[in-house]
Amino acid sequence: MKALGSLTRMAVIADKEWIQIRRDARSLYLSLFIPSLLVLLFGYALVFDVKHVKIGIFDQDGSFLSRQYCERFKHTEYLSVEKYVKNYREIDYLINTGSIIMAIVIPPDFEKKFNSGKFADVQVLVDGSDSMSALIATGYIKAITYEFNRDYLEQALIKKGISFIKQPVEIKNRIWYNSELKSRNFVIPGNLGLILAIISALITSLTISREWERGTMETLITTPVRGYEVVLGKLVPYIFIGVFDVICGLSIGYFVFNVPFRGSFIELCLISVLFLIGTCSIGILISSATRVQVLSVQLAIVVTYLPSFILSDFIFPIKNMPLIIRIITYIVPAKYMIVVLKGIILKGVGYSVLCTQIVFLFIFSVVVLALSIKKFRVTLPDQ
Amino acid sequence: MIAVTGLTKRFGEMIAVDSLDFTVNKGEIFGIVGPDGSGKSTLLRMISSILIPDRGSIAINGVDVQENPFLIKEKLAYMPQRFGLYEDLTVEENIFFFGRLFLLSRRDIRKRLDTLYGFSRLGPFNDRLAGKLSGGMKQKLGLVCSLVHTPEVLLLDEPTNGVDPVSRREFWDILYELLGQGVTIVVTTAYLDEAERSNRVALMYRGRFIRLGKPKSIRNEMKQKMLQVVVNRPKIAEAALKKHEGGKIIRTGNSIRIFTDTVQKTRRHIKQILSNNRVGIISIEEVPPRLEDSFIEIITREEAC
Numbered sequence: 001m002k003a004l005g006s007l008t009r010m011a012v013i014a015d016k017e018w019i020q021i022r023r024d025a026r027s028l029y030l031s032l033f034i035p036s037l038l039v040l041l042f043g044y045a046l047v048f049d050v051k052h053v054k055i056g057i058f059d060q061d062g063s064f065l066s067r068q069y070c071e072r073f074k075h076t077e078y079l080s081v082e083k084y085v086k087n088y089r090e091i092d093y094l095i096n097t098g099s100i101i102m103a104i105v106i107p108p109d110f111e112k113k114f115n116s117g118k119f120a121d122v123q124v125l126v127d128g129s130d131s132m133s134a135l136i137a138t139g140y141i142k143a144i145t146y147e148f149n150r151d152y153l154e155q156a157l158i159k160k161g162i163s164f165i166k167q168p169v170e171i172k173n174r175i176w177y178n179s180e181l182k183s184r185n186f187v188i189p190g191n192l193g194l195i196l197a198i199i200s201a202l203i204t205s206l207t208i209s210r211e212w213e214r215g216t217m218e219t220l221i222t223t224p225v226r227g228y229e230v231v232l233g234k235l236v237p238y239i240f241i242g243v244f245d246v247i248c249g250l251s252i253g254y255f256v257f258n259v260p261f262r263g264s265f266i267e268l269c270l271i272s273v274l275f276l277i278g279t280c281s282i283g284i285l286i287s288s289a290t291r292v293q294v295l296s297v298q299l300a301i302v303v304t305y306l307p308s309f310i311l312s313d314f315i316f317p318i319k320n321m322p323l324i325i326r327i328i329t330y331i332v333p334a335k336y337m338i339v340v341l342k343g344i345i346l347k348g349v350g351y352s353v354l355c356t357q358i359v360f361l362f363i364f365s366v367v368v369l370a371l372s373i374k375k376f377r378v379t380l381p382d383q
Numbered sequence: 384m385i386a387v388t389g390l391t392k393r394f395g396e397m398i399a400v401d402s403l404d405f406t407v408n409k410g411e412i413f414g415i416v417g418p419d420g421s422g423k424s425t426l427l428r429m430i431s432s433i434l435i436p437d438r439g440s441i442a443i444n445g446v447d448v449q450e451n452p453f454l455i456k457e458k459l460a461y462m463p464q465r466f467g468l469y470e471d472l473t474v475e476e477n478i479f480f481f482g483r484l485f486l487l488s489r490r491d492i493r494k495r496l497d498t499l500y501g502f503s504r505l506g507p508f509n510d511r512l513a514g515k516l517s518g519g520m521k522q523k524l525g526l527v528c529s530l531v532h533t534p535e536v537l538l539l540d541e542p543t544n545g546v547d548p549v550s551r552r553e554f555w556d557i558l559y560e561l562l563g564q565g566v567t568i569v570v571t572t573a574y575l576d577e578a579e580r581s582n583r584v585a586l587m588y589r590g591r592f593i594r595l596g597k598p599k600s601i602r603n604e605m606k607q608k609m610l611q612v613v614v615n616r617p618k619i620a621e622a623a624l625k626k627h628e629g630g631k632i633i634r635t636g637n638s639i640r641i642f643t644d645t646v647q648k649t650r651r652h653i654k655q656i657l658s659n660n661r662v663g664i665i666s667i668e669e670v671p672p673r674l675e676d677s678f679i680e681i682i683t684r685e686e687a688c
Contacts (some may be wrong), residue, residue, distance in 0.1 A: 005486050012483045015473065021472045219467030219528075222431045223484040226457045376453075380434045382394055 009225050017207065024126045031203045032240075035245040036252055043257050044305025046199035047183055052135040054082045056094050056103040070120075072148055073104070091125060097238045101127040102137055116145035132174055143292035149186040185260070188253040188312040192246065193349045196272070197279050197308040198301070200242045204283025205300035207234045208376065212291040221378040222281035228373045231288075234371075235280050243269060253345070262348030268341070271351075271358060275337045278365035279304065285372035291381075336360050384567045385430065385536065390439035392590075393655065399425040401590035402439065407569055414581030414598075415571040418678060420482040422590040423571040424464055427538045430569065431461035443536060457485070460529035464540040464571075466521050468528055470514025473684060474505055477513050477528055481540050485532035492531060499527045502557050519550030526557065537561065538568040543577065555580055573678070586678065589616040593685055607642045609676060610649060614639065623660040624653065633679055640670070642680050 021028055059066050073079050082100050087090055091103040105123035107113075114120040126134045130200065208230075212218040219232070221249055246269065253259035283300050290296045310316055311325070312334040316324055329335055336357040343349045344355075352357060385407040392400040399422045406415045415423050423673040428434035430441055432452040441448040450454050468477045478499065482492040500506035503523040508516065513524060520543055529537065539558075543551045555577065558568055570581065578584045579598040586601065594601050614620045617637040624632050624639065634638045643649040646669055657664055 009484055012480060016480050017478075019476060020469065020471050033515065086562055102441065158598055215463065215465040215467050215471070218433065218463040218465070219461070219525075220482075220484075221433050222459070222461040223481065224453050224455060224486075226453070341584050380428060 005231055006226065010042050010236070013225065013230055014236040017234050018237040021241075024362045027203065027206070031199060031241045032244060032248075035192075035199050036193050036248040039191055039249045040250050041187065042250065043184060043188055046187050046191065051078055052080045053078060053102060053133065053137040053140065054100045055079055055137075056085050056091060056100040057081055058085045058088070058091060058103060060108040061106050061110040065111040065114055068105045069106065069110075069145075069148055070104075072144050073141075076140070076144070079137070079144075079155075095127050098127075101130065102141070104141065110123045129374070140355055150220045150371065156221065159262060170323060184257050185326040185346060186342060188249075188257055188259045189345045190312075190338045191250040192253070193334050193338040193341050194308050194312065196242060196245060196276070197248070197312075197337065198304045199245065200238065200276050200279040201283040201300045202297065202302040203239050203241065204234070204269070204280045205287050205296040206293055207238075207278075208287035209291050209293045209296045213293055218380070221380075225378070227376045227378050230279075230378075231284055231373050233368075235277065238280045239273060239276045242280065243272055245275060246272045250345070259345065262346030264350060265350060268344045271337075271340050271344075271354070271361065274358070274361050274365055275333055275336050275340075278333050278361060278368050281365065281368040281372045285368060285375055287371060288376040304334075307332045311335065312338050314338055330360070331364065332363050333361060336364075384444060386442045386567070387430070390426070390429060390442055391437050391440065392422075392429060393437050398590050400429065400436070404589075405585065405592060405595060407567060408582075410569050411551065411582040412558060412568045412570060414578045414584040415569065415586060415587050416573070416575070416578040416678075417571070417587030421587045423587055424540050425579065425590075426568065426587070427540050428570060429463065431459060431538050432456060433461070457472055457473050457532075458668045459538065460532070460534035460536070461538040462525045462529050462540060462542055464544065468513050468521070468525055471512060473507040473510050473512055474516070474524055477524060478531055481528040482531035485530060495531060498512065500531065502528045504562060510649045514679065515613065519546045519554075521654070522550070522554060523557075526554070530561070531598070535565075535567060536580045537566055537568045539568065541571050541573065553579075570598045586681065588678065588682055593681060604681065607644060607677075607680065608646050609646070609670050610641045610643055610646060610653065610667065610668045612641070612657075612667045613637055613652060615665060616661075617665040618659055620657055623662070627652070627656055633676055637665075640676055642676075 001022055021031075040112065057070050057073070059070055083090075083094065085094065085103065088105075091100075091105075094100045095103065103125040105125065107121060107123070110120050110122070122145070124138060208217075211220065222347055236279075238259050241289075244322070250265075250268075253263050280301060283296075286299045286303065287296045290299060308314075311318070311321075311329040311332045314334070318329050318335070321329070338358050340354050340361075343354050347353075387403055387405050390400055390403040391398070401422075403426065415426065417423050425434065429436045430443075430448065432448045432455055435449070444457055445452055469480070472480065475496075478496070479489065480494055483489070484494070500509070501572075503526070505520065505524060505527060508520065513521065516524060525571075526539075526542065534682060543554055548555065558570070560567065570577075572578055578601075581598060583596065584598050585592040586595075586599055594604070612620070617634055617639060619634060621634045621639060622671070624641065641649065641653065650667060653667065654664065
C-alpha cells in the first residue's frame with residue numbers, strides 16, 4: 001500500500017513534468033530536435049577522411065618522365081592538383097594563403113639522373129600546421145611514388161626479357177566492421193553518445209532549480225511527497241525524451257548516412273536507458289545543489305561537454321593520455337556509451353561482449369542517482 | 384491543536400524566531416501580525432516542517448513535527464507568501480496535481496471540484512493557465528489547491544498581500560466557512576483589519592510575540608490618537624520633539640507622526656516647540672493610526688519598560 005502510494009506520487013510528478021515540458025515549446029524543441037540536428041550537422045562536417053588534398057607542382061625539369069610522374073597525382077581522389085607553379089616564391093605564397101597544403105618540387109635534372117641510374121630526388125614541401133592531414137597526405141605521395149617506381153622497374157625488366165616478376169611480400173588489407181574505413185561510420189555513433197550525454201544533463205539541470213526560483217518548490221515540499229519520489233518522477237519524462245533522441249539519431253545515421261546497423265536495436269535502447277539514468281541524474285544533482293537555473297545550466301555544460309568530448313576516446317585516444325587522466329576517464333559515462341554504440345551498431349555484438357561497459361554504466365548511474373536523491377531535501381535551506 | 388514550545392531559529396547573527404511558546408486551539412483563526420522581517424514566515428515554515436528549527440519543538444495533535452514530518456504533512460496545508468503554484472499549468476491541472484499528491488483519486492477530486500469552485504468562483508477559469516490569473520484569483524487558487532485534501536490545519540502566509548479589497552473580503556468569507564467545518568487556521572497578515580477578524584491575534588516583532596490575545600483587548604491598547612505634522616526642517620523638528628515627547632514619534636520624510644491622548648493640548652504644545660526651534664509648519668492634522676504606527680508605539684513602550 002505504501003509502495004503503491006509512492007508510485008502514484010512519482011507518476012503524478014512525472015505527469016506534471018511532462019505537461020510543463022510540453023507547454024515550454026522552446027525546451028521541447030531543444031530536447032527533441034537539436035540532438036538529431038547535431039547528428040546531421042556533424043555527420044556532414046566532422047569527416048576525418050583526408051581526401052582531395054590540395055597540392056601544387058613545381059616541375060623544373062619539364063621532361064617526358066617528369067610529366068609522366070606528375071600525371072600520377074592527377075588521377076586520384078585523395079589529391080587534387082591546384083596549380084603548376086613557376087618558382088619557390090609562388091609555393092610560399094600558396095601555402096601561406098592556404099590554397100595548397102603541399103607542393104611537389106621536381107629538380108631540373110630529374111630525367112637525366114633517372115636515366116643515368118642515379119637517385120632522382122623529388123622534394124615535397126608540406127604545411128605542417130595541420131599535422132594530421134599533412135602526415136596522411138605525405139603517405140599518399142609516398143605510395144604513389146612507390147607505385148611509379150615499381151611500374152618503371154617492371155617495364156625495364158620486361159624490356160630485358162624478364163616477363164614474370166613476383167613481389168616477395170605483399171600486404172592485403174582486410175578491414176573488419178568498417179570495411180571502407182569511412183570515418184562517418186564511427187563518427188555518427190560516437191557523436192550520438194556525446195550529444196546524448198550533454199543534452200540529457202542540460203535539460204534536467206533546469207527542473208529542480210526552476211521550481212526553487214519560481215517558488216513552486218515551497219508548496220511542493222509541504223505535500224507528503226518524498227524527496228526520492230520527486231527526483232525519480234522528474235527523471236521519467238526526460239529518459240523518454242532521451243530514448244526518442246537515440247532513435248532519431250540512429251535513424252539519421254542509417255537512412256541519411258548509410259551507417260550500417262548490425263546489432264540488436266532493443267538491446268541498444270535498454271543500455272541507452274541505463275546511460276540516460278546516469279546522465280539525467282547529473283543534471284538533477286547539479287540542479288538541486290545550485291537551486292539557480294543559470295548556474296545549473298552552465299555547470300551542466302562544463303561537467304558534461306568537455307569530459308565527454310575529450311575523455312571519451314571519441315576523438316583523442318585514451319591510451320596515449322597520462323595515467324592520472326586515464327583514471328579520470330573511468331567516470332566519464334560517454335566513454336562506455338560510445339563503445340556500446342560502436343559495438344552494437346558497427347560490430348553487431350551483444351551484451352555478453354559489452355558487459356564491462358554495462359557494469360560501469362550501471363555503477364555510474366546508481367551512484368549519481370543516489371547522490372542526487374541525497375542532495376535533494378524536502379526542507380528549505382538556511383539562507 | 385498546535386503546541387509550540389521554546390521555538391528558536393537563527394539565520395547567522397539574526398534571530399528570526401526567538402524562543403516562542405504558544406498554543407493554537409482547534410477550530411480557531413489565529414492571526415499573526417507584524418512588520419516585514421519580524422519572523423512570521425519563518426514561524427509558519429517551521430510549523431509546516433519545511434524549515435528545521437534550531438531549538439524548541441512543535442506538536443500538532445500531539446505529534447511532533449520534526450519527528451514525523453510526513454504524518455503531519457498529510458493533515459496540513461501551507462500556502463507560502465509567494466505564489467507557489469505552477470503558472471504553466473491550468474487551474475484544473477494544479478488542483479488535480481495537488482489532490483493526487485495526497486493520493487486522492489481523480490474521481491474524488493472531481494467530486495470536490497463543485498465545492499471548491501463554488502466558494503472560489505474559479506469554475507469559469509478552469510482551463511486558464513494559473514499564470515494568467517489576476518492577483519486575487521491566484522490567491523484563491525492557492526487556497527483551493529491547499530484545500531483539495533481537506534486539511535485539519537491551514538497555514539496561510541500573508542494570503543491577501545497585494546489583493547484588492549473586494550477579493551480580500553471574499554477570501555476571508557471563505558476562511559470563516561472553513562472555520563465552520565472545524566479547520567484550524569493560522570494566518571499572518573500586515574493588515575490590522577484582518578487581524579481583528581481573527582479569534583486570537585499575536586503581535587510579532589523581532590521574533591517574539593509582544594502581545595497575544597483577543598483582537599479587542601489589543602485594539603484597546605492602540606486606542607490612542609495620532610497627529611501628523613508636515614514641516615520644512617524635519618530633522619531639527621524630530622530632535623526637538625523627541626526631547627519633549629519621548630519615543631512616541633515616528634518620522635517618514637518630512638512628516639512626523641505623534642501619538643497622543645489629548646489632541647488639542649498636544650497640538651498647541653507642538654506648535655510652540657517648533658516655533659521655538661524656528662521650524663516652519665506646513666500642515667498639522669489628526670490622522671487614524673496605522674498598524675505599523677501602533678506597533679512601533681507598543682514596541683517603544685515595550686522597550687522603555
